[in-house]
Amino acid sequence: MIELQTEPTMSLVYIGIGSNLGDREELVLRSVHELRSFSRVKKISTLRETNPVGFRDQPKFLNAVVEIETDYSPRETLSELLKIEDDLGRERTFKDAPRTIDLDLLSYDDQIFEEPDLKIPHPRMHERRFVLEPLAELAPAWIHPTLNQSISVLLAKLPKDET
DSSP, rough: OOOOOOOHHHHEEEEEEEEEESSSHHHHHHHHHTTTTTSSEEEOOOOOOEOOOSSSSSOOOEEEEEEEEEEEEEHHHHHHHHHHHHHTOOOOSTOOOSSSSSEEEEEEETOOEEEEEEEEEEGGGGGGGHHHHHHHHHHHTBBOOOTTBBBBHHHHSOOOOOO
């Protein structure tokens, strides 16, 4: 018998990116470059300037969503995202604080994870225009695995003034 080697299975992952300190555009682009250390970057949304959510007394954000393929597990992917944040000067001073870079694991294939420090899909993504607009640009027909609705439908449900 002859065994053929197969390529590792690649998972389709969406990452939300935000920055509101320093050279925001440079930091977003550097983080996308760093994603290449463990994945194949397939698509990058348009960069969008948005108002902060939660703690509002801070500079505006520059946001985007990136579509990647990786053979890393969800936990390994999260670990790499946290490492990139650290490398780019992210400091966690308080909830919703200003930050050089914020990398959110929005989805991992169509899987659902419920662990204390890892929830996929991202638990608040459907409430945030700054996530849904760029995600709709990349994958408007993608179905949220717990809400069973497309990104386009979820976006249409948000109030127009929702950030």
